[in-house]
Amino acid sequence: MGEGSNDWLEERLLPxxxxxxxxxxxxxxxxxxxxxxxxxxxxxxxxxRARSVRQRxxxxxxxxxxxxxxxxxxxxxxxxxxxGSGHAPIxxxxxxxxxSKLAGPDGSIHLVASLNGTARSHSAADSSAVAAAEQTxxxxxxxxxxxxxxxxxxxxxxxxxxxxxxxxxxxxxGATAQQIATALQSAGLSNSAxxxxxxxxxQSLTSGQSPGExxxxxxxxxxxxxxxEAAFLxxxxxxxxxxxxxxxxxxxxxxxxxxxxxDQQTAGRIKQLFTAGEIPKITEIVxxxxxxxxxxxxxxxxxxxxxxxxxxxxxxxRAVSVPMILDPQGTFEAGVAxxxxxxxxxxxxxxxAALLVEPTAGTVASLLTSLTxxxxxxxxxxxxxxxVNFSMPNLTLSSRPLLNAPLAALGMGPVFSNADFxxxxxxxxxxxxxxxxxxxxxxxxxxxxGTDAAAATGSVVTPVAAHRVAATISFNHPYLFLIRDTKTxxxxxxxxxxxxxxx
Amino acid sequence: MATAEEFELLYQASRDRLAGQLxxxxxxxxxxxxxxxxxxxxxxxRWDRISSYDDPExxxxxxxxxxxxxxxxxxxxxxxxxSPPDAGSVDPDPSSRRDLVTALLTLSTHEREVIVLHxxxxxxxxxxxTDLKVPSGTVKxxxxxxRARLADRLAVRDPEEMTQHG
Numbered sequence: 001m002g003e004g005s006n007d008w009l010e011e012r013l014l015p016x017x018x019x020x021x022x023x024x025x026x027x028x029x030x031x032x033x034x035x036x037x038x039x040x041x042x043x044x045x046x047x048x049r050a051r052s053v054r055q056r057x058x059x060x061x062x063x064x065x066x067x068x069x070x071x072x073x074x075x076x077x078x079x080x081x082x083x084g085s086g087h088a089p090i091x092x093x094x095x096x097x098x099x100s101k102l103a104g105p106d107g108s109i110h111l112v113a114s115l116n117g118t119a120r121s122h123s124a125a126d127s128s129a130v131a132a133a134e135q136t137x138x139x140x141x142x143x144x145x146x147x148x149x150x151x152x153x154x155x156x157x158x159x160x161x162x163x164x165x166x167x168x169x170x171x172x173x174g175a176t177a178q179q180i181a182t183a184l185q186s187a188g189l190s191n192s193a194x195x196x197x198x199x200x201x202x203q204s205l206t207s208g209q210s211p212g213e214x215x216x217x218x219x220x221x222x223x224x225x226x227x228x229e230a231a232f233l234x235x236x237x238x239x240x241x242x243x244x245x246x247x248x249x250x251x252x253x254x255x256x257x258x259x260x261x262x263d264q265q266t267a268g269r270i271k272q273l274f275t276a277g278e279i280p281k282i283t284e285i286v287x288x289x290x291x292x293x294x295x296x297x298x299x300x301x302x303x304x305x306x307x308x309x310x311x312x313x314x315x316x317x318r319a320v321s322v323p324m325i326l327d328p329q330g331t332f333e334a335g336v337a338x339x340x341x342x343x344x345x346x347x348x349x350x351x352x353a354a355l356l357v358e359p360t361a362g363t364v365a366s367l368l369t370s371l372t373x374x375x376x377x378x379x380x381x382x383x384x385x386x387x388v389n390f391s392m393p394n395l396t397l398s399s400r401p402l403l404n405a406p407l408a409a410l411g412m413g414p415v416f417s418n419a420d421f422x423x424x425x426x427x428x429x430x431x432x433x434x435x436x437x438x439x440x441x442x443x444x445x446x447x448x449x450g451t452d453a454a455a456a457t458g459s460v461v462t463p464v465a466a467h468r469v470a471a472t473i474s475f476n477h478p479y480l481f482l483i484r485d486t487k488t489x490x491x492x493x494x495x496x497x498x499x500x501x502x503x
Numbered sequence: 504m505a506t507a508e509e510f511e512l513l514y515q516a517s518r519d520r521l522a523g524q525l526x527x528x529x530x531x532x533x534x535x536x537x538x539x540x541x542x543x544x545x546x547x548x549r550w551d552r553i554s555s556y557d558d559p560e561x562x563x564x565x566x567x568x569x570x571x572x573x574x575x576x577x578x579x580x581x582x583x584x585x586s587p588p589d590a591g592s593v594d595p596d597p598s599s600r601r602d603l604v605t606a607l608l609t610l611s612t613h614e615r616e617v618i619v620l621h622x623x624x625x626x627x628x629x630x631x632x633t634d635l636k637v638p639s640g641t642v643k644x645x646x647x648x649x650r651a652r653l654a655d656r657l658a659v660r661d662p663e664e665m666t667q668h669g
Contacts, residue, residue: 007622008654008659009618009622009650009653009654010622012603012653012657012659013527013603013618013622013623015600015603016523016524016526016527016600016603016604016623017520017523017623018519018520018522018523019518019519019520019522019523019526019535019536020522020523020526020532020535020600041536042518042536042540043540045507045510045511045514045515045543048514048540048543048544048547049507049510049544049547051544052544052545052547052548055544055545055548
């Protein structure tokens with residue numbers, strides 16, 4: 001039907017094969033550089049790209065839930081979200097393995113190598129194994145952090161910590177490597193399987209359905225007097241795509257430079273990973289990771305929702321009044337069991353989702369005790385599309401957890417006193433080295449439009465010495481909040497919301 | 504590799520063609536330009552992915568068509584006020600774009616969309632069916648009915664209809 005070249009309709013429609021010119025009859029298109037369409041004129045491609053950036057900025061402002069966003073932050077976000085814009089201090093691209101310099105204002109810090117995209121082999125099995133280990137680590141780390149947080153909120157990025165420590169593991173040997181692997185729940189994986197698995201997982205997570213949804217970056221900050229092993233730099237760059245910088249830790253500018261890098265990679269969400277003086281002057285290397293997650297809820301979610309102050313009941317103390325997102329007749333992926341109520345909230349494109357789990361008997365801590373990746377999977381697989389009288393708090397949380405204690409509890413204790421980092425630091429790293437601190441900074445902003453979350457982790461190595469409308473699911477008691485990759489199960493962010501009013 | 508140059512090339516090469524299709528779909532000249540440009544604005548936001556598609560133009564077209572359909576009621580009201588699609592008032596002059604478009608506007612949205620996709624965008628029936636998420640038979644039916652109505656409006660004897668009905 002109609003396939004023939006002499007079809008009467010095809011011939012009749014010929015005049016419509018080109019753009020209209022603003023009146024009856026006539027052919028031909030318009031001209032560039034016009035007024036954006038007036039009178040049949042075309043805007044230039046540059047103008048369309050600029051409009052695209054402006055639209056993204058508006059989306060960002062909407063998701064941030066306010067109009068008081070500074071222009072500087074908006075510009076940084078726009079740069080992050082626009083394809084073709086660089087995230088890194090200098091332009092970089094796949095396969096750029098050259099030695100470059102960063103022209104810093106003080107001259108004390110410069111880029112010494114950018115080794116992104118080095119060719120490597122791929123294995124789906126390796127990335128699945130790494131993702132599985134990450135989930136176990138994520139739950140264990142959240143559990144340990146909950147112990148020290150008591151009744152306070154917990155906010156972590158397990159993924160950020162895991163990537164950072166996996167780099168450190170690449171640079172360690174002997175018992176140190178085993179202890180880090182134990183903590184990361186990756187003891188059963190060989191170094192090469194981990195390296196390949198992490199490379200593939202990071203690539204998969206950051207090249208999902210929606211560009212700009214998740215940005216992840218790593219960097220190494222190396223003291224001027226330290227010679228880092230070339231094999232370590234290469235392996236690290238191959239799996240994690242690091243940039244390496246020389247830094248003078250005697251100077252306060254090193255801390256400022258790391259914080260500036262984190263600030264840039266998280267689109268201004270995290271201004272300070274390390275406070276002044278926190279990085280010892282005798283530091284030899286800092287391994288840093290930063291990630292920024294920024295996504296709107298899937299289309300239609302919370303379309304009819306309102307926000308109003310409602311009561312939230314912390315585990316101890318009086319009820320507090322907090323802004324709650326109320327969606328009394330929404331359709332959600334929800335499940336209610338004897339001991340918990342859970343709701344999954346998908347983000348645009350469905351790759352990532354927030355999973356909220358509120359214990360209906362016991363505490364979040366007791367729920368976490370029995371929570372494993374397989375139970376998490378069964379909770380998710382048990383969710384069904386239901387009409388739910390739903391409510392949850394608008395969240396604006398931030399934290400700066402020092403991870404030394406939870407990591408020590410997970411098996412890394414000895415690494416903080418004596419470690420073998422010879423694969424990273426050469427013979428000098430065999431003895432008298434230690435991990436001084438693993439510092440993380442995290443922000444989480446959840447509102448009716450979506451979620452904006454950012455995290456940075458820094459590991460500092462120094463020498464020793466130094467339904468039916470039936471269910472009502474209201475997240476108005478302490479609950480667990482996870483941002484997960486629905487494909488691999490990777491847990492990007494975890495939070496125990498004990499008191500949203502505490503901020 | 505996703506570059507601004509590739510985006511510009513696609514824009515230069517396809518915008519007139521797409522505007523013609525959007526004009527045929529909506530009957531709104533200025534709206535056709537606006538819709539195509541808005542579709543390219545949205546495409547740029549995902550360009551690093553879209554650029555690797557076999558047919559990025561098809562993506563832009565789908566975005567533009569979806570935008571057009573979401574504005575459809577408003578556009579249709581405007582058009583009905585300005586030029587009622589009355590068969591008796593159609594100028595049979597085949598060179599007149601407006602008359603062609605006016606005739607197209609007498610079709611249902613589905614009929615018009617599949618005719619534009621098939622005869623102007625060059626999509627096969629199977630491709631349209633995939634695109635619109637309907638069975639191929641439904642596309643054939645819309646196409647057939649649309650052809651018959653257009654033949655009537657443009658005072659053309661449809662040879663296909665003659666074949667079918669003897």
